[in-house]
Amino acid sequence: MSKGKKFRKIGKTSFQPPKNVVFSDKRSSADGSSDHEDGLTKSASKHDLAREAASLLKVRATLPVYKHKDSIMSHINKNQVTILIGETGSGKSTQIPQFLMENFPEKTDKRIAVTQPRRVAAINLASRVAQEYGCRLGERVGYSVRFDNKSNARTKLKYLTDGMLLREIMLDKNLSDYSCVIIDEAHERTILTDLILGFLKELINSSRQDLKVVVMSATLQAEKFSEFFGRAPILFVEGRKFPVQRSYLKAQCDDVVDAIIRCCVQLNQSEQMGDILCFMPGQEEIDKAVAILSKVGEHLGASVPRLVALPLYAALPPAEQAKVFAPVKGFKRKVVFSTNLAETSVTISGVKFVVDSGLRKVKVWRHQLGLATLLTVPISKASASQRTGRAGRESAGKCFRLYREQDYQKLPNQTEPEIARSEVTSPILMLKKVGVKDIVNWSWLENPGKQAILMALQELFQLGALDDSGKITNKGQKMALLPLAPHLSSVLLKAHEDGCLLPVIDIVSCLSVENLLINPSPEQRDEVNEKRFSIATRGSKYGDLVMLKEFYDAYMSLKSAAEKDDWCKELCVSKRGFKNVVKIRAQLLSYMERLFKEKLSDNEDESDSFDIKAIVKCFLAGFAKNTAIGMPDRSFRTSTTGETISVHPSSMLFMDRSCPAILYTEYVFTTKGYARNVSRLELSWLQEVAGISTVKVSAR
C-alpha cells in the first residue's frame, strides 16, 4: 500500500495567526509552579462566562482544525481509533476535545480524557478550553495533575498528565470512567505515552470495544501509530507558523562554543532586530558561552545592538530562568543559550533567530552494566525541525545550523523513543500490576528488547515485587501504587516493616526532587560547602542520605517563610524544591496509610533521634546492587562488576577517605563512573544483607 494513499490531507491555510491562539505549549514562566490564574474571577457570573466564550468563538473559528471540523469529526465518528497529525498552531489540543464533547452529549456520564506529557500544558490547556466552553475551570472542563486536581464528578473533559492517566489505569485498568481518550503530543514518545498507547490497544481489543481513541501528534510518525492500531486512518491538518530560512555551515566546526559565539556576533551585525535562541548540549557549554559572549559584547561597536547573554537549563534556579522571559529594552538583543528545555517545555517570545549546535545530551541506560551513561549526541531531523520552528512562532525567522547540509542528511529521522534507552523496571511493574502475563509479547509500541525486559524482571524479583514464577507479589502491588521508582518504593516498605518509616520517608521525599541541591558557583563553593557541613554534622560522616534528613529537619524547624528563603539561599538549596519535598512527603505518608490501612503517626518526636544504621539498612534493601568496596589505593570497586567508581563531587563524602564501603542510589557515567547520593557503609552491614538471591525468572 502506498504511503500517500493513507494520508488524508485536510485544508491549507495561510500565515498570520492571531497571537492568542498559538498557545499549545506556552508557559509564562519557567518555574513550573502549579499556582496559576484561570483568567476568571471567582465571582464571574454565568452570563460573563458565556459572553467571554462567545467572543472567543470568533478566534476559534479561524483555527485550521475548526474550519475542517465536519470532515475531521466524521472520520473520528466512523473509526474507533483516529490518528490526527496537527502542526503547531492548528488548534488540535483545544478544539478536538470540544468537538468530541458536543458529540457525546449529556446522556452519557462518562468523560473524555486528554493527556499531556507536561503539567503546565495540561493546566494551561484546561483553563483556555474552560474559557472557550464558557464554564468555570474544574466544572465541565477541568484538569488533574499531581498535587493539583481541578475536576469534579460533573467534569466531562479532563486534561491530565500522562503519568496521571497511568495511575488511573493502575487503579482501574478498564478506564471505565471514560468514553474517549485523546493522547496528545504522541510524537514525543515519552515512556509514559508509549505505555498508555499499549494499554489502550489492549483495552480496545478486549473489554472496551466502545472506547474511542484519538492519537494526536505534531509531526510525522503517523504511519507508526496507524500500523500499531491496525491501520487506523490518518488525518493531517496544516498548522500556522511563519517561514524560517535555514542555512548551514560550509565546513565542519570542531568547537561548538566558538562557532556559536561567532555566529551570534555576525548575525548581530548583519540581521534586523530580534532575539537569538541558541541550542546547546549542556550546562557546561552554556556557562562557557555566556561568559565568552558577555566579554566579547564589551568590545562591540555602538552601531550594533548590545548583546545580553542569558543561560537556560533545568538545573538553573527559577529566578535565573525567569530572566530569559523578560523582554530587553533599548538597542539590545537577547541571546539565550539553552538546552533542549527550550525545544518543547518552554517558549520564549521575541525569538527571531535560532542557532542550532545540532547536539544534545541523552541519558542512555546500559542494562547489562546497570548504569546510566550521559552522552552528547547529534539530534534527529525531527528535533532539528522543532528547533528551527522556534524562530517562526511570531514572525518569519532564520535558523543557522552549525553543521553541514550533508551532515544534516545523515541524521536519523526521529529521536529514538525514550523507552528504548531506559531502565524498564517501573514500566514492567505497571504491566504486572494490571495483570499482563506475557511481558515480551505485550503490545509495546516499541519493544525495549528481551534482555532489557529480563534484567528488569530479575531486578523486580530481587526487590520482592515478583515471586519466582514472575507473578506480582503483595509487596509488588503496593510498590506499583507508590509514586516512586520501584527501588525507592521498596526502601519505603522496608522502613515501614522495620519501624523507621518517618526518617526514611523524609529522605525518600528529598531524593524524589531533582536539583534540590544547586551546584554553587566556583566563587561561592567553599563558603556554601562549609555551611552545609556545619548543618549536616552527622551527614558529613555518614553521607548524603543522612545529610538530606538533617537538611529536612533544619528546614522544617524554621518558622517563617522569610527564614526558610534565607536558609535556602545560604545553602544553595532550591526553595521550590523543598516546598515540593514537603508536598511529596505528605503524599507518600497518606499513600502508605491507605496501603496499610493504619494511621502512621506523624507527630512523634523524631528529631535528632534517628538511627543511622537502621536507615541505611532500609536503603540497602532497595539498592543492594549499588554498593562498592574501598580498595587499598582508596578507590572504590562496585560489588557487582568490580569496576572502578568515584564519589561524585557533589557528595558530602567526596573528600572523605575513610569509608570501608559505600552505598549509592545512582551510578552515572559521564567522564568516568560516578556514584551519587553516597552513604558510608560498614563492612559488617554489607555482610548482614549479603546473599542476594540469583534465581532466574522467566520472561513469562
Place this chain on the structure above:
DNA sequence: GAGCACTGC
C-alpha cells in the same frame, strides 16, 4: 580528584 539532558506519579 571537580561536576547531570528532560519529564512524570
